[in-house]
Amino acid sequence: MTRLPVPLSPIPPNPIVGFGDNVPRYTSYPTAPHFHPGVDAVIVQGWMNALEGDDEISLYLHIPYCDRLCWFCACHTKQTRHYAPVAAFLRSLHKEIETVGRIVTGRGRVRAVHFGGGSPTMLKPADILMLGKALREQFDLPPDASISVEIDPNDMDDGRLDAFATIGMTRASLGVQDFDPKVQKAINREQSFALTKSIVDAVRARGVVSVNLDLLYGLPHQTCESVAATVAQALTLTPDRLALFGYAHVPWFKKHQTMIDEAWLPDSVARLEQSRHAAQLIVDAGYEALGLDHFAKPQDALAVAARAGKIRRNFQGYTEDQCETLIGLGPSSISRFRQGHAQNIVATGEYQNAVDSGQLAIARGIEFSLDDLARGWVIERLMCNFAFSAIELIERFGAVGQTLLCEASRLAMGGAGQLLRLDGENFVVPEESRPLIRTVAAKFDRYLSNGAGRHSLAV
Numbered sequence: 283m284t285r286l287p288v289p290l291s292p293i294p295p296n297p298i299v300g301f302g303d304n305v306p307r308y309t310s311y312p313t314a315p316h317f318h319p320g321v322d323a324v325i326v327q328g329w330m331n332a333l334e335g336d337d338e339i340s341l342y343l344h345i346p347y348c349d350r351l352c353w354f355c356a357c358h359t360k361q362t363r364h365y366a367p368v369a370a371f372l373r374s375l376h377k378e379i380e381t382v383g384r385i386v387t388g389r390g391r392v393r394a395v396h397f398g399g400g401s402p403t404m405l406k407p408a409d410i411l412m413l414g415k416a417l418r419e420q421f422d423l424p425p426d427a428s429i430s431v432e433i434d435p436n437d438m439d440d441g442r443l444d445a446f447a448t449i450g451m452t453r454a455s456l457g458v459q460d461f462d463p464k465v466q467k468a469i470n471r472e473q474s475f476a477l478t479k480s481i482v483d484a485v486r487a488r489g490v491v492s493v494n495l496d497l498l499y500g501l502p503h504q505t506c507e508s509v510a511a512t513v514a515q516a517l518t519l520t521p522d523r524l525a526l527f528g529y530a531h532v533p534w535f536k537k538h539q540t541m542i543d544e545a546w547l548p549d550s551v552a553r554l555e556q557s558r559h560a561a562q563l564i565v566d567a568g569y570e571a572l573g574l575d576h577f578a579k580p581q582d583a584l585a586v587a588a589r590a591g592k593i594r595r596n597f598q599g600y601t602e603d604q605c606e607t608l609i610g611l612g613p614s615s616i617s618r619f620r621q622g623h624a625q626n627i628v629a630t631g632e633y634q635n636a637v638d639s640g641q642l643a644i645a646r647g648i649e650f651s652l653d654d655l656a657r658g659w660v661i662e663r664l665m666c667n668f669a670f671s672a673i674e675l676i677e678r679f680g681a682v683g684q685t686l687l688c689e690a691s692r693l694a695m696g697g698a699g700q701l702l703r704l705d706g707e708n709f710v711v712p713e714e715s716r717p718l719i720r721t722v723a724a725k726f727d728r729y730l731s732n733g734a735g736r737h738s739l740a741v
Contacts, residue, residue, distance in 0.1 A: 305724040307530075308665050309597050310623060311658035312648050314616065316729045317625055321647030323636075329619040330382070333389035333607060340605040341392055341417070342597065344612030345399040346630050347371070349437065353541040354459065354469040354501060356530050358614035358628055359400040367630075372409055374634040376416055378611050381640060383420025386609075391422045394603050395429045403437040407445035414449025428452045428603075435473055435481040443481075447488035454485040455494040455525075460501055461512045468502040468546060475515050482519050492582060495521045499556040500529035502546030509556045513563045523584060524569065524577040525599065526560055528553060554717055573666050574719050576600045593666045600666070613643070622649040653728065656682045660690075661723045668711040668719060672704075686726065693725055701725065 306313045333339070344358070347368050351361040362368065395417060405413075417423055430453040431446055446454075458478060459471055466472045482493055495516050499509050516524065531547060533539040548556065561571060569577040570585045572593060578585040587593050587602035594601050596608060597616050610617045610626060613633035617624045624647035627633040636643040650658075656679040663670035672690070675683040690709045694702045701715050701722045711722050724730055 305720045305730070306727070308661050308720060308723050309595060309599060310616065310618070311661050311727070312623070312654055312729050313727075314623075314625065316732075317623060317646040317648050319646045321622060321624055321644070321649060323642040323644040325649075326617070326619075326624045326642055326644045326647065327385060329621045329624070330385045330389070330609075332619075332621070333386055335388060335390065337390035337607055338393045338605040339386070339390040339421075340394040340396070340603055340608045341421070342396045342398060342608060342610045342612075342615055343375070343402070343413070344610065344615040344626075345371075345397065345402040345405065346613050347404060348399065348401045348434070349404050350470065351538055352459075352469060352471045353538055354471065354498065354529055356532055356536050356539070357400060360630070365406070368405070369409075371630060371634065372405070372413070374637050375612055376412070377640070378637040378643060379413075379416050379420050381637065381642065382609060382611065386421070390607065391424065392417075393424075393427055393605055395423070395427060396598055397429075397431045398598070399432060401434045401437055402431055403433050403442055403446075405442070407441040410442065410445035411448060414445075417449075425450070430455060432457070433481065433485075435477050438481050438484070440484075443484050443488060447485075447490070451485070451488075451490055453492040453494065454482075454490050455496060456481060457496050458512070458516060459496070459498045460504065460508070461515050462503070462508045465501050465503050465508065468542065470541070479519060482521070492522045493519075494523040494525060495519065496525045496527065497560070498527050498529050499560060500531075500548055500553040502542055504548060504556060505552075506556050506559045509560050510563055513560045517564070517567050522579050522582045524564055526557060526564070526575045526577070528557060528575070557717065573600045574716075588666075591667070595662050595665050617647075620650075623647050652679065652682050653685075655679070656686055657726050657728060660686055660726050664711065664723050664726075665719060668716050669705075669708045671708055673707050689726065 346359050347362050348359050349361065349363065427450070429450045431451050433454050433456045435456055456478060458473070459469065460466060461475050463472070485493060497512060497516060531539060531542070531544070561577070564577045565571055568579070570580055570588065571577055572584060572588045573595065576584065576599065583602045584593065584600065592602065592604065594603060596603065596618065606620060608618045613626055613630045614628040615626050624644050626643045627636060627645040633643045656675070659678065660670050660675065672687055675687060679686070690702060691704070694704050694709060700712065701718070702709055702725075703712055711719060715722065
């Protein structure tokens with residue numbers, strides 16, 4: 283199905299319901315709060331053993347340390363001013379790479395690697411090179427595999443840049459958030475535009491073909507004008523991609539977010555205005571809007587995939603990665619197999635104990651039912667295309683798809699018709715409702731009503 287563009291129409295005078303909803307981000311379905319310990323290391327090893335020789339695999343390496351704690355962050359990470367805990371963790375990560383590599387040897391080729399965190403860029407150059415070597419020794423990792431790295435510009439120096447270039451980095455994703463010093467101070471993330479520019483220039487000088495900048499709206503002290511100023515500065519760096527995320531204020535989940543005074547935060551309507559104004563500026567600069575919050579130059583691989591109807595959504599957000607299998611390495615990382623999701627132990631010490639003994643570090647997961655697969659497909663198509671095909675739904679999932687088709691029809695015909703409409707064979711989210719796509723997706727979430735988990739604002 284051809285991707286539908288993201289129009290940026292004016293905010294309606296009477297905003298539709300859902301601005302203040304707290305719903306999942308839907309980087310997976312079922313979502314992580316519904317994982318359970320019934321999926322353990324034995325089951326996941328069986329899923330790995332079921333991989334076939336021509337399967338394509340993505341790897342995600344989670345580095346759970348930062349040398350400073352940004353108060354806005356909701357990632358699983360911890361601050362350390364000493365490298366000894368990082369070095370000890372890396373020894374365990376190498377052990378996990380060895381264990382997983384031994385299980386999947388001959389059962390697939392790795393097409394993509396993503397280094398995330400935490401801050402993978404706080405690793406020492408020698409350790410970066412050792413990780414790259416280990417991955418190529420333990421997995422079938424061809425020279426043309428994509429390797430993306432999340433970068434904190436404050437960590438970077440020539441040694442680290444050279445090391446990531448040596449192991450084959452093809453995409454650099456730089457955290458920016460906001461360039462306003464007042465906002466930066468309020469979130470404990472001070473980072474000058476000059477520093478950011480220097481790192482963008484440095485990765486490009488080393489042959490990196492794609493540079494992504496991550497921006498946030500909804501942060502303390504932000505206004506439409508201040509967000510627009512940050513966007514304008516970011517655009518002067520001509521990134522290949524931009525991500526415009528809404529700040530997720532979840533202090534019940536991440537206690538350090540209590541350092542942010544909630545009185546400084548914009549309300550839901552202000553957040554929507556910030557996001558739409560910033561998005562319009564990015565589109566006016568020639569970028570294509572993709573899904574809820576991503577933008578790319580027309581020639582970028584993500585935009586090309588979107589035009590071909592092949593954009594996907596996984597734990598790293600929107601991606602052109604078509605691999606059906608994603609294996610997470612490191613504490614808290616999440617894997618996806620044909621059979622289900624699995625998550626590693628979150629606590630770094632417990633993770634290390636498990637992998638050091640030669641075990642998989644699986645803490646919990648969920649096995650897919652046919653209903654899960656069908657609902658997951660609908661949610662992913664909505665999040666990526668703002669639409670899904672009724673015909674394709676039935677062709678893929680048969681009677682289960684028919685049940686979902688009835689749910690979609692009721693949604694389109696009922697009072698929530700503002701959220702979903704039938705247009706020919708496609709169910710389509712109307713233009714004015716697309717900022718609320720997470721709320722629309724939640725209508726197809728069978729697990730959400732059981733109350734497990736708390737979530738961030740929909741906009």
